[in-house]
Amino acid sequence: MRTYKKIINMRVFAVLFFVSMVFVSCQDFLEEQPSTLIDSNYVYTTEEGLESGVVSLYTFYRDRYDNNVQDYMGSVLLQSRSDLAFVRSGYTGLIGRYQRFVSPVDLGSQFASSLFWKNFFKLSSKATDLINAAENLEGLDPEVRDQVIAEAKFFRAESYFILYRMYNNIYVTTESVTVDNAFAVIQDRSTDAEIFDLINSDLDFAIEHLDWDRQFGRVTKGTAKHVKAKVAMWEGDWEEAKTQALDVIESPDSPHSLVSSTSNVFSGDLNNSEQLMTVQIQDDLLGGGAANMMSANLVTQYFQISGIESNVEQGGRGFSRVLPNLYLLNLLAEDENDNRDDDTYFRLKYFYTSGPEIGQQIQIYGPITEEDPDGNNVTRYYQRLHPSCIKFANDDDDPTNYRQTSNIMVYRLAETYLIAAEAMIRSSGDALPYINAIRERANASPVTSADLQTILDERARELSFEGQRWFTIKRFGQETMNFQMRNFAGDGEFFPNNFNNEKDPRLNWQDHFINFPIAQDDINLLGPGYPQNDGY
């Protein structure tokens, strides 16, 4: 009996034990199956996946604008470093005055690394992955394949072009990254020839396969041609630049034309005939991106004065960080009919919106001028009443807030005109109609002769604060860059707090700043011989 009982016990136990063993012994138990994450295979092996991959490239391209690093410096860092701006405060101020982002180890270099170096390499390599996947995916509709590759190639070219112009010593590749090759040591930068060959072949493919007319926000044949023209200018291939630029301006297929007046260029959602590339940001919509403070960085704090509320018409709510300097304001003032400083691109005057002086211009602070050599409370003037760039203040912005969500213009036809004009000046052709088309639209009197200085000045008037100035003067060469920076950067004696001290960008400028320093963290990941830019 006892033995019998024991056997039963053993059986019960054995069954229990066995059942639980079976429960886990299958290897499946440890297999991972994420339920809220998409498998990358979807992105690289299906048509919809490849198309969604292309969408992500636009998002990466937008990232630097809505990334809240130091009050959204990603959207204004390039603007702050120019001969046309006075930078008053903040970390962007330190960068714009060449106090930071001047050494591979300072914090500014780290910020710039995340906003530019890392970001655009991420964009280019995600584009490469899509290109390689689309090229090798069997059964893909050839038309879709070409579209995907064309858009991806545009972004790869655009990223490398931005990186090259900022950081100079860059490495380009068409190879996809895996864990196996990720640690392959990169010993040296790519040569200029390698870089431009890749950029050009990518852009050629994009130009060939992209249409002129696409959904607003997408890159088009016009975008690719515009960038190709800029690349050609950089290479000194004036003919190519001219061809591409004129194609965008004059080709019968091109849907692009200048809008009728300067006040319309930046109005509304920017879906106009002049735009060539617009970063899309929209409220309350999936994928609409986050708010940014691009405009707030550029607009003064006039609302601090009692009797005036911030309103979009006067620029909206700003904190007066990167401002047009006197050099730029004087260029705009050269022709008194030029309306680009008449509350279209720039606003010079502010008015009371309430109280006894309603409607009157505010003049409680004043700048240093010949008539008034002491100015009137100059520090406050720069903070609260200084002229502002209002290109990025949008009609439907919230006037009570620094953060805005509206589309941002990146490339537009006015620049194509000036590229065409410059290319002609540098090679052959009549540049005047192209310059004057821009001037006449701004109600400025046409020029009768044009040289490179005319181009520089006109670009300043028309395109300043759109993020191209740094590249333009760099393209003109070290000498131009040195001259512009040492003479015009900042506001010199007009802002005595900064004049002739450590905050004077004219004094801080050094030749080697023509290339940005590659952050030490980024250099460390490359081979021991990988070159930092000269001078750092």
Next chain:
Amino acid sequence: MNIMKKTFNWKQKLWKMTRFFLFIAAVQLTALTTLFANEAASQEIKSISIESSWNDITLEDVFSDVQDQTDYTFTYDSKLIENIKVTGVENNDLSLFNLLYYLSGKTGLQFSLEGKNILVYEGVNKLNARRNSINLPSSTELPQALEKLKSSVILQVDSATGDQLISGQVTDETGQPLIAATVRIKETGQGAITDANGQFQLDVVDSAEARTLVISYVGYATQEILIGDQTDFSVQLGLDDSALNEIVVVGYGTQRKSDLVSAVATTDLEKATLSPTTDVNEMLRGRIAGLQVSVGGGSLRPGGTSDIIFRGRSSIEGNTTGIYVVDGVVRNGGIEDINPDDIASIEFLKDASAQAIYGSRAVNGVVLITTKRGKTGEIAVNYHGYRTTRNIERNFDVYSGQEFADLRREAFRTTNADGTFLNDDEIFSDVELESLNNNRFVDWEDELLTTGQIDNHTLGLTAGSENTQVYGSLGYFNEEGIIPSSAYTRSSLRVNVNQKVNEKLSARIDVNLLNEDTERAANVNVIGFSPLGRAFDDNGNVIKFPSGEDGTAISPLWNLQESDHDEIGNDFIVTLLPTYEITDDLTYQLKGSLTRRTSERGQYLSSEHGSGDTDNGIARIDNQLREAYLIENILTYDKTFNDKHSGNLTFVQAVDENDFTRTFTEGTGFINESLGYDGISNAIGSVFVNRDKTRVRTASFMGRARYNLLDKYLVTATLRSDGASVNADEFKWTNNPAVAVAWKLHNEDFLSNANDIDQLKMRVSYGSLANALTRPYTSLFTADEFNYVFNGQSAAGYAPNVILPNQQLRHETITTFNTGLDFSLFNRLLFGSIDYYDSRTKDLLLRRGVPSVTGFQYTFFNAGELQNKGFEIGLQSYVIDKEDLRVSLSTNWSNNSNELIELYNDGEGNEITEDDAYNYFVGQPIGVIRNYQYDGIWQEGDDFANAPQANPDSIDPQPDLRPGDIRVQDINGDGLITLDDRVFTDGNPDWFGSFSTNVNYKGVELLADFYAVKGAQRVNPILSTFNNISAYSGSNNGVQVPYYTPENPSAAFPRPNADSTPKYLNAFAIRDASYLRLRTLNLGYNLPENLLSNLKINNVKVYLTGTNVFTDTDYLGYSPEVNVRNTLSSADTGYPDAKSFTFGIKIQP
């Protein structure tokens, strides 16, 4: 010693005998043996000769042999004499008296003669030597040997006609009857043993002599009671947690502390639970050598929890915090649900051999928590309640209004080109000027901080029949924080049930319910907010911009009033543990546990709130569900083969799964804001939903063998196999062995005469364990969402993000060598243990950066080796151990050195020894601070021209270097400051430890507990944050320091600068964070028993506790343990430490 005549009353004996047999039968008490001999006349036992040619036989066999040789019998609790071995000399005759006398001296046992029956007790002096191996000397050596001994042999006459009959009941600390406790009269030696109801009866022979009753029981503190005229006694024994025979909970079973092979630490629960907190980790601080408690990140907020770090960080990206095993069940995540009053004991497993049984998650230490359980007997109720008040503690001041204004003036002067002050109206707003002119400022600490308060009540209940025992408790904890609107309320219910189904099958069913209600404060800037301006307008309303709109800083009071942030949590934990005895030796146990935690967090930022105004109000609802289950099959084979060998085999197969689901919804734009976050469905702006779901599973097999040879040599060997779902496909499983040996030197012959040594045990263990990455899906190639919008239409975008998937991701292996010594000297005047360990983590899980040109940032990678080594010492002493006065001291001390030994090779096989991006440096500890060497403040007249910092070839040159700037050292003397001039600073403490003293005088207890950390280094944010709290910019207020000005050149603090952070501020801010703190000062009073006897209450204790009473440190801040950031918050940026005072009362039946 008394030798008494006796006459034997056989009726009484027979009654006693029957009672013994009855309760043995009834309760199946395993280990009580009683034998009786024939009635015989009393004899002088000194004249009885015993032939003692025993060769290493158990004491039980000795007794049995003596019984054979004589007509005397022994009555004893076999637990008492377990494992004691005796060796005699051949052909040697000893008198029975001498034998007993010698045995008593060596074992601490006491013998009492009642007629022909010899009662065996635990000694009066429980701290007496407890020798497990006894060599009887020859009869010639004996007299000399006996002289050295303190023995107790009591020979008494059991009188049939006692003068006085006394009786009573003995109960344990919870009021349950203690069976087979020894009751003895000190003066006469007469004794009795309690029955199944804990009852005893004693017929006192010579009541004139009998004055003291001594009650003892294994594992409990012996009590002495004056008899007087009393005849009925009710005695409650308290746990004796210092006894060597203490039963210690180890993985999958219990062991006698003296049999432990591994490093296991037991917490002094009495001291630990004095901290008025819900955070069990915080209670463990200073209680266990080698254990650090990390209290950053808001863990001090009401309801917050901290992390434990044991023996340094043994992993970088893998799991680093210890695991908790509650009543044998491994917990994932915290133990917030445990009410400290429910805890019966806390043990900590330290070495690989001990941890091996819990496997891959156990490498960082295992906290074993045993909760209280029910006992057979009457219903008993106990209560613990306390109230605590808390106040902020700090060792700094902030600038007053005028001082702050001066600071700002100076900061702007520094940046002014001509070095002159700017006009006040250029740097102050109108509101600020008004404030300065009226000399009226805001004290934000006054406005924002309050006195915190805690109320805690726990009501416990135990009850039980023979087959069912229940422990239940209800707990309520409420804390109002020192930051407004930070509060926490917890209600908990625990029911632990033991159910015996039949002789073979029993089960444990535990249910734990918890309800949490947390109010999370908005961020509150107490230090940094400008004192200039006004907090309230004339009508008493909060002003949104206290300093005017210039500063744009919104009043913290405003944000508090315009926001709402609550969290409700519910935990449900149920554990089922059926145990089935297959045979006497073989047991099967199934362990099943289910944990389910839900929480809902709601947040509303109104359209007036600083962060909500953009969106016209933001509502957020965050729903989280965590579910975990655990199933273990455990098979245990326990066998004593013969006198010399015993062993134990355990096999465990276990699986567990942890599921986490989260739905986060954010809606913006509200026309009617009255509903707060509950009105989220009315959002007219954007609605954002994020869904997150992860599942982590592990599976394992474990086999463990324990072997005990001659009670001198103990071996434990473990082999386990661990599988983890987070590992890459081909790398799921890892096998790891561990072995531990212990040598009980005090049982060796050569130490048998060393009377000063009570215990001496050496332990060595060596073993490895696997540790996995904590985040799932990193070996998989997954894509994230990067949606975009084209012309107002959403488009779905997907791409892999910055983490490069590693398809060879696997466990890291942590191999630990541990050696230790447990000792007890001079009758436990001094006892404790010393451990040394060396632990190596190989195939280290770390982040490895990939060049940005790849588009990825890093991958999780197995490479390199990390070492932790150190000493741990724990000492205790009963300086005075008397009935009325007990003084004890205890201390523990540990150090740890952490060093990265190896990193990885680059793609071409060259060794990489530095990774600046992730701060890995071969030869340095993890988390080392690498920065320049601070060297003072530049002063007027210094050699600026040749300053390395100013040299244009320096990596970050300062061409405008001037007095008041921070000076750093040119370490390599090349005249430049370059990356090579950086030095390493190890932030880890050189050592840390605690010291406590406990005095107990006639029911009054005083405890003082100090905690010290020496040589810790940190970057102090108070000194390093430019814009906030360190206030160098003058835009925000900060911690008051004598900063540099041209008029008052400071050699210790840099010059304020309105514009840019002084360079090398982080190097400047590296400060020593050593401290000594009186953590706990406790005064307790146990009400005299005679006051309580009518109330059927045995013990009422009232106490006062001060926490963080005093801190000695040079480190500026609220506490050297918690770095203050710019805002005080109950979210992530740090909740300040506080000084608190508690009044409490504990009632036990």
